[in-house]
Amino acid sequence: MPTINKCLFPAAGYGTRFLPATKAMPKEMLPIVTKPLIQYGVEEALAAGITGMAIVTGRGKRAIEDHFDISYELEHQIAGSDKESLLSGTREIMKKCTFSYTRQIEMKGLGHAILIGEALVGHEPFAVILADDYCVTEGDAVLTQMVKLYEKYQCSIVAIEEVPQGETYRYGVIDGQLEEDNIYRVQNMVEKPAPEDAPSNLAIIGRYILTPDIFDIIRNTPPGKNGEMQITDALLAQAKQGKVIAYKFEGRRFDCGSVAGFIDATNYTFGKQTEQVGDK
Numbered sequence: 001m002p003t004i005n006k007c008l009f010p011a012a013g014y015g016t017r018f019l020p021a022t023k024a025m026p027k028e029m030l031p032i033v034t035k036p037l038i039q040y041g042v043e044e045a046l047a048a049g050i051t052g053m054a055i056v057t058g059r060g061k062r063a064i065e066d067h068f069d070i071s072y073e074l075e076h077q078i079a080g081s082d083k084e085s086l087l088s089g090t091r092e093i094m095k096k097c098t099f100s101y102t103r104q105i106e107m108k109g110l111g112h113a114i115l116i117g118e119a120l121v122g123h124e125p126f127a128v129i130l131a132d133d134y135c136v137t138e139g140d141a142v143l144t145q146m147v148k149l150y151e152k153y154q155c156s157i158v159a160i161e162e163v164p165q166g167e168t169y170r171y172g173v174i175d176g177q178l179e180e181d182n183i184y185r186v187q188n189m190v191e192k193p194a195p196e197d198a199p200s201n202l203a204i205i206g207r208y209i210l211t212p213d214i215f216d217i218i219r220n221t222p223p224g225k226n227g228e229m230q231i232t233d234a235l236l237a238q239a240k241q242g243k244v245i246a247y248k249f250e251g252r253r254f255d256c257g258s259v260a261g262f263i264d265a266t267n268y269t270f271g272k273q274t275e276q277v278g279d280k
């Protein structure tokens with residue numbers, strides 16, 4: 001049975017909602033407290049047993065590559081000081097993971113970004129994390145939950161959550177048949193439908209496991225919503241063959257693509273950290 005060895009991170013977007021912060025800095029490097037969003041994503045993939053990080057970047061994203069690399073000057077500066085412990089998590093990641101990068105030269109949508117990642121992922125099932133969907137859980141991380149599900153279902157899996165009906169226009173929305181608690185066999189999916197057109201209020205959030213046939217499907221799927229290549233449209237072709245599972249995950253998601261969600265995530269995480277320090 002193929003295991004999931006690679007996690008793709010589409011990270012070429014401009015993050016215009018966060019201007020001016022994102023003028024010269026990738027939005028994926030915005031920190032929740034002291035850790036960049038993308039590092040949370042990488043840690044989640046690693047926790048799920050995935051060590052190959054495949055990152056689709058673009059212009060102005062060099063800081064992501066530098067982040068997962070050694071900074072000799074800095075290391076020298078803090079060697080032997082108590083500051084070293086602040087880098088230990090990042091060092092651990094660098095020891096355990098490999099990083100590969102490619103650039104998305106034109107912004108043609110999430111489906112296009114994933115297709116660009118084909119060069120890094122090859123012909124095997126893979127995970128996708130959209131780092132601005134920041135997820136916290138009590139137990140297994142969301143991707144770990146999904147990898148376990150993949151072992152059973154062996155097909156593409158999307159993470160979903162219920163959203164207020166009035167917000168469906170912000171998400172890919174699914175419709176499906178309940179297979180088990182929290183698990184749906186997807187029958188229909190629509191990218192960013194108006195509330196009155198939405199097939200349900202079950203919205204896709206930024207965690208996917210995709211089987212590699214998705215690449216050919218993306219290539220053959222015409223542009224959809226906003227003239228972009230939509231992963232939702234490509235997944236619909238798999239869903240029509242009964243090959244997409246939607247999973248209502250255990251945990252909480254913060255939409256860090258919006259300023260309000262980002263602030264909520266920051267407050268939540270800082271609260272948790274101070275709680276833990278208080279417990280010690």
Ligand code: G1P
Nearest residue numbers: 110133170171172204205206232
């Ligand atoms: C993308 C997907 C959408 C999904 C969302 C999750 O949209 O196209 O289907 O619901 O991510 O965050 P974006 O937020 O990039 O516009």
